[in-house]
Amino acid sequence: MSSARKHIEFELNLIPFIDMLSACLSFLLLTAVWSYIGSVDTHQAIGSESTSGANNPPSLSMQIEKDNSLTIDLKDIKTQHRHFVISSAQGKVDWVKTEKLVQSVKKQFPQIETSVVMAKPGVSYGNTIKAVDTLKKNEFKSVGISPI
Amino acid sequence: MKNIITNPSIKSPLTSGYLFKKSGKKRKSIEAVITLTSLIDAFVIIVLYLVICNSPTESNVEIDDSIMLPQAQHYSQLDDSLVVTYRDNQFSIDGNVIREENLSAEISRLSASFFSTLKKESAIILQADENIDFHKLQPFLVASAHAGIKSVKFAVHQQE
Numbered sequence: 001m002s003s004a005r006k007h008i009e010f011e012l013n014l015i016p017f018i019d020m021l022s023a024c025l026s027f028l029l030l031t032a033v034w035s036y037i038g039s040v041d042t043h044q045a046i047g048s049e050s051t052s053g054a055n056n057p058p059s060l061s062m063q064i065e066k067d068n069s070l071t072i073d074l075k076d077i078k079t080q081h082r083h084f085v086i087s088s089a090q091g092k093v094d095w096v097k098t099e100k101l102v103q104s105v106k107k108q109f110p111q112i113e114t115s116v117v118m119a120k121p122g123v124s125y126g127n128t129i130k131a132v133d134t135l136k137k138n139e140f141k142s143v144g145i146s147p148i
Numbered sequence: 149m150k151n152i153i154t155n156p157s158i159k160s161p162l163t164s165g166y167l168f169k170k171s172g173k174k175r176k177s178i179e180a181v182i183t184l185t186s187l188i189d190a191f192v193i194i195v196l197y198l199v200i201c202n203s204p205t206e207s208n209v210e211i212d213d214s215i216m217l218p219q220a221q222h223y224s225q226l227d228d229s230l231v232v233t234y235r236d237n238q239f240s241i242d243g244n245v246i247r248e249e250n251l252s253a254e255i256s257r258l259s260a261s262f263f264s265t266l267k268k269e270s271a272i273i274l275q276a277d278e279n280i281d282f283h284k285l286q287p288f289l290v291a292s293a294h295a296g297i298k299s300v301k302f303a304v305h306q307q308e
Contacts, residue, residue, distance in 0.1 A: 014184050021191040028198035037211050038223030039273055039301035044293055119282040126278030129218040129302055136222040145289070 040132055042145055059114040060105060060140065062131050066122035068093045070131075072101060077109055093127050099134055106138045115140040211275060211303060218278035220304040226273065229301065230255065230262050232288060234276035239288060252291035259297060271299035 058077040064070055068088035075082075086097045106112065115135045119128045128145065135143045211217075212233055232255070233240045239251055246254050259270050272292050276285060292300055 014188065018184065018188060018191065021188065021195060024195045025191060025198070028195065032198065032201070036306045037217065037226060038220070038304055038306060039226050040220050040223055040304050041271075041299060041301050043299055044289070044297075121281065121283045123282050124278060125276055125280050125282045125285060126218040128282045129220060129278070129304060132302075133220040133222050133304075133307075 040129055040136070042132065042143060044144070057114050058109065058112045059116065060102075060112050060135070061116045061118060061146075062135065063118045064093065064120060064123045064127055064131060066120050067091075068123075068127070070094070070098055072098075072105070074105065074109070074112070077112065079109070093130070095130065095134065098131075099138075102134055102138045106140070113139075113141045114144075115142070116144045116146045118146045215275055215277050216279065217275060217303050217305045219307040221307045223304050223306065224301075226301075226303065227271075229271045229273045230259050231273045231275060231303075234274065234280070234285060234288065237284065248287045248291075251287060252294040255291055255297065256295035259295060270297050271301055272297045273301045273303055275303040 056076045059075045061073045061075060062070065063073070068091060070086040070088075070093055072084040072086070073082060084101055086094050086101065088094060089097075117128060117131045117135070119131075132143050132145065210231065212235070215233070215235060230241065238245050239248065240246060241254060241258060255272065259272065274285065274288055289300065
């Protein structure tokens, strides 16, 4: 009985299976670094949803000029310094200074959660999105884009 | 051809692959067996993890490769929405060019049919080149507001 059982024993060859898994693993690890596409989300008030009559919450408005200089204004908040100007660096928006300023504003006034980006004619779409991204990164929950 | 079932004297290549025998007197006592089962288990888990993590979107949104999208660090995943493309100074939806004056009506019509099937909050995705003037996109923002779209999403690449 035992000798008969021994005769029908066989082993599954696992080597091709391991080869296949290794190939899959290498492929997935290499493609993991490919860039992803996502979306920057904004919400817009429609019709009667506007805040007319309501108290305006403290807000930050960021205006990008055609020469890539940037103006930041704080609204509905008690402070002496409400107006900041960041000059362009070599013709481009100085995102390093902008980021630092936005960080310091958020640190000083954490109650500001609303912000609006305004782009003058001639400002690129990329810079407008970068401004929205900078504000979202610094935990401004409600970021809008306003046409000028 | 020899058959392993009828001829048990044939040694399995796998078994011989497992065993590393050192020649000498105490050969039998130092046999080492590598268990491949746990290795395969680990491989399968890593592969499944990578497959799940590497699926960048849940959606079937088609992104035009010829458009250089802006980059952003703080972004959310794309989901199924109506996609408006701006290229060559023209807006288009699903490859059909739409005139600016008809944009609001078209967005309204298409989003009504699109979101009634998905039963989701209406949203719209814009894909446009990062170097264009933002003011050229304002008809889209105005049209989507007129069409009652609450959520406007701008397609972006992950910033490196």
